Amino acid sequence: MPRTALTRDEVLDAAADLVKQHGPDALTMRKLAAELGTAVTSIYWHVGNRESLLDALVERTVQEMGAIRPRGRTPADRIVSVARRLRRELRARPHLIAMVHERGLTERMFLPAQRALVHEVHAAGLRGARAADAVRAVQFQIVGFVLIERNRERAPVQSPGEQELWGGHTAGDPAEEDVALARALARPADPEKLFALSVEALVKSLLADRG
Amino acid sequence: MPRTALTRDEVLDAAADLVKQHGPDALTMRKLAAELGTAVTSIYWHVGNRESLLDALVERTVQEMGAIRPRGRTPADRIVSVARRLRRELRARPHLIAMVHERGLTERMFLPAQRALVHEVHAAGLRGARAADAVRAVQFQIVGFVLIERNRERAPVQSPGEQELWGGHTAGDPAEEDVALARALARPADPEKLFALSVEALVKSLLADRG
DNA sequence: ACCTGAACACCGTTCAAGT
DNA sequence: ACCTGAACACCGTTCAAGT
Numbered sequence: 001m002p003r004t005a006l007t008r009d010e011v012l013d014a015a016a017d018l019v020k021q022h023g024p025d026a027l028t029m030r031k032l033a034a035e036l037g038t039a040v041t042s043i044y045w046h047v048g049n050r051e052s053l054l055d056a057l058v059e060r061t062v063q064e065m066g067a068i069r070p071r072g073r074t075p076a077d078r079i080v081s082v083a084r085r086l087r088r089e090l091r092a093r094p095h096l097i098a099m100v101h102e103r104g105l106t107e108r109m110f111l112p113a114q115r116a117l118v119h120e121v122h123a124a125g126l127r128g129a130r131a132a133d134a135v136r137a138v139q140f141q142i143v144g145f146v147l148i149e150r151n152r153e154r155a156p157v158q159s160p161g162e163q164e165l166w167g168g169h170t171a172g173d174p175a176e177e178d179v180a181l182a183r184a185l186a187r188p189a190d191p192e193k194l195f196a197l198s199v200e201a202l203v204k205s206l207l208a209d210r211g
Numbered sequence: 212m213p214r215t216a217l218t219r220d221e222v223l224d225a226a227a228d229l230v231k232q233h234g235p236d237a238l239t240m241r242k243l244a245a246e247l248g249t250a251v252t253s254i255y256w257h258v259g260n261r262e263s264l265l266d267a268l269v270e271r272t273v274q275e276m277g278a279i280r281p282r283g284r285t286p287a288d289r290i291v292s293v294a295r296r297l298r299r300e301l302r303a304r305p306h307l308i309a310m311v312h313e314r315g316l317t318e319r320m321f322l323p324a325q326r327a328l329v330h331e332v333h334a335a336g337l338r339g340a341r342a343a344d345a346v347r348a349v350q351f352q353i354v355g356f357v358l359i360e361r362n363r364e365r366a367p368v369q370s371p372g373e374q375e376l377w378g379g380h381t382a383g384d385p386a387e388e389d390v391a392l393a394r395a396l397a398r399p400a401d402p403e404k405l406f407a408l409s410v411e412a413l414v415k416s417l418l419a420d421r422g
Numbered sequence: 423a424c425c426t427g428a429a430c431a432c433c434g435t436t437c438a439a440g441t
Numbered sequence: 442a443c444c445t446g447a448a449c450a451c452c453g454t455t456c457a458a459g460t
Contacts, residue, residue, distance in 0.1 A: 029453060041454085042425055127391065132392055137405060137408060151312055181329070240433080253443075430456105433450100440446100
């Protein structure tokens, strides 16, 4: 006996749950069917196939990302605030970052943010191709950083890691004379701080470099 | 009748070929066995299972990356040269970037480059934690950029893309008054140029910001 | 229009058995 | 020490058949 009518949205919701909890690999057509209490093949009627189901999931959350409101007084501050907000949003959806990335939709997801960046860069006095370059440089830096950061979190222990490399004595290295440097590299990086530092440095340089 | 003794290296070579040509998804234990002219199960004896086979492949190419020799007169130039070289090396192994990234080994792959960066940053006069931050900022920027760039290449056509967004009229946008900016954003980005520009801007800012 | 089970062609992996 | 085929438990997808 058939259950209450299955809808496309119901399928997407259940699929999103599976992905959020255990990652995209855990999203199996058969498991999904079991979760929904239907035959595997019913899902195909609603979403086509697994590939387009994942497409729909990604599409959905790209929409959810919404617009970004910059905060701060100077354009530089406001750009940094956009960067921070973007990083936070992305980090809240780790599996989806990966999926969006794998599907090559990172660009599209960043269009709202790009608009905000354009506004701020313009306000800072940059014009034309130089402004476009600045926007893209910042955009690439943010996305790239988050991608790496996610990667780091997933594989926290590596060997030989920075700890082993910079913890010991390495002859002929500048670190040999610079104990503080060696110690800093032996410590795990503080992503929050490194992110702010990087974005600020890049923005400062890009905005100053006009004329 | 069994063929000439199968070796672990033989298995790895054949596997690497499959991955290089058609990506990791194309690496199937059964296809690999067919390629080698053995039973599927023989492969298991030599490499354990598919997972550790991929591990071995990644490990192998991480080794192949080797050391980086900086070029140029000033530390800034030499850092930029390291960045360029790294980007080239990574772009030559697109499928492997993805695999290394997915396995969280990006860090380890970059340790030789990190050494070179430490040397240059030190030569530029940075010390201690500040030097460590600079090294990591540059390192993150390079890796992040290459990850995004690879992503762009794989999905060249997106809709709505930057073209559609910035090609038309968008009321209330700074781009409305700045035709050159809108036109620049409607054009596809030149990754080569954008990369050089970003790294130079970041390095300049990081090296200047001492004291 | 929506759902079903059977069937097909794939997977990775295990295992007892061979030499 | 190395290789084998059979078997198991999974996949995604198609299709003819139901209501």
